[in-house]
Amino acid sequence: MRVIKIRKASDCREQDVTPEAIYRQRRAFMKGSMLGAGLLLGSSPLQAALNITGYREKVVTVDEEITPFKDATRYNNFYEFGTGKSDPARNAGEFDTSDWKVTVSGECAKPGVLSLEDLIDNKDLEERIYRLRCVEAWSMVIPWIGVPLATLLKRFEPTSKAKYVAFRTLVDPERMPGQKRAVLDWPYREGLRIDEAMHPLTLIAVGMYGKPMPNQNGAPLRLVVPWKYGFKSIKSIVAIEFTEQQPQTTWNMQNPREYGFYSNVNPKVSHPRWSQARERRIGEFFKRKTLMFNGYEDEVASLYAGMDLKKYF
Numbered sequence: 313m314r315v316i317k318i319r320k321a322s323d324c325r326e327q328d329v330t331p332e333a334i335y336r337q338r339r340a341f342m343k344g345s346m347l348g349a350g351l352l353l354g355s356s357p358l359q360a361a362l363n364i365t366g367y368r369e370k371v372v373t374v375d376e377e378i379t380p381f382k383d384a385t386r387y388n389n390f391y392e393f394g395t396g397k398s399d400p401a402r403n404a405g406e407f408d409t410s411d412w413k414v415t416v417s418g419e420c421a422k423p424g425v426l427s428l429e430d431l432i433d434n435k436d437l438e439e440r441i442y443r444l445r446c447v448e449a450w451s452m453v454i455p456w457i458g459v460p461l462a463t464l465l466k467r468f469e470p471t472s473k474a475k476y477v478a479f480r481t482l483v484d485p486e487r488m489p490g491q492k493r494a495v496l497d498w499p500y501r502e503g504l505r506i507d508e509a510m511h512p513l514t515l516i517a518v519g520m521y522g523k524p525m526p527n528q529n530g531a532p533l534r535l536v537v538p539w540k541y542g543f544k545s546i547k548s549i550v551a552i553e554f555t556e557q558q559p560q561t562t563w564n565m566q567n568p569r570e571y572g573f574y575s576n577v578n579p580k581v582s583h584p585r586w587s588q589a590r591e592r593r594i595g596e597f598f599k600r601k602t603l604m605f606n607g608y609e610d611e612v613a614s615l616y617a618g619m620d621l622k623k624y625f
């Protein structure tokens with residue numbers, strides 16, 4: 313079993329290196345994969361206002377080759393822009409994320425409607441290299457830029473009744489043409505137990521590869537929960553709600569036999585229609601073994617101590 317270490321800021325050797333220098337190195341490493349990046353990026357004034365270059369290089373949990381930018385931005389799941397893997401790259405280009413608002417409500421002392429800049433404090437931004445493993449048995453390694461969800465949630469002072477956190481994506485069929493069809497029961501919904509939400513690995517990402525979040529990857533802000541199947545990592549979030557009851561989640565509503573609330577990456581629990589024991593890293597040919605909790609077992613297994621993960625899949 314591969315051991316994943318979360319580096320503390322104090323251990324970080326790259327701490328004194330500028331992001332630009334890091335990206336020059338990585339760009340060479342990624343063999344030209346950044347070509348054309350400028351065309352794909354969202355460029356709203358609000359995203360620019362998030363000083364995305366000022367983040368701290370901090371947490372590296374994966375010692376594996378970073379997925380080329382072009383693969384991570386051209387092979388996506390984002391049903392609001394179509395159900396095909398290349399639909400989001402094709403259809404999300406015009407998506408206007410300026411003036412974005414996020415409503416925070418429910419079991420907390422300080423609910424509110426916040427702009428992106430009010431929600432995300434530049435000084436909290438970090439780069440975190442995480443794997444993301446789709447339930448469809450492909451995976452990728454992405455340098456995300458974001459804020460730990462816990463940092464963000466604590467400001468709203470959740471009450472003792474806040475047992476879960478529910479998330480919702482924007483509903484606007486004019487801007488998200490995939491919503492003109494009822495392929496899912498819009499809005500896309502996701503949820504986490506409060507301890508999962510507060511776990512230090514759980515990230516609200518506003519960028520990747522040193523740039524603002526591309527539209528097809530969930531601009532302007534999305535969740536990244538690296539030990540769960542990709543569908544938990546909800547994109548283009550407009551609402552966060554602290555709840556007492558377990559919230560409804562899109563894929564569980566759609567097909568409860570195939571998709572549970574927890575959806576932890578687990579090679580021992582097959583999807584009813586395919587095995588979860590192996591995965592294909594996008595851009596690669598040969599499959600590799602899927603690791604328990606996507607390789608984050610040391611960090612997160614304690615969250616599920618005593619739970620039957622075949623029952624709570």
Ligand SMILES: Nc1nc2c(c(=O)[nH]1)N[C@H]1C(S)=C(S)[C@@H](COP(=O)(O)O)O[C@H]1N2
Binds near residue numbers: 388390391481528
């Ligand atoms: N709002 C919304 N969020 C979503 C989805 C979606 O269809 N709509 N797809 C999910 C799925 S199934 C996966 S695998 C990841 C894919 O993220 P990526 O396209 O950035 O790789 O986004 C998740 N978040």
Ligand SMILES: [Mo]
Binds near residue numbers: 445446447448542543
């Ligand atoms: Mo997925």
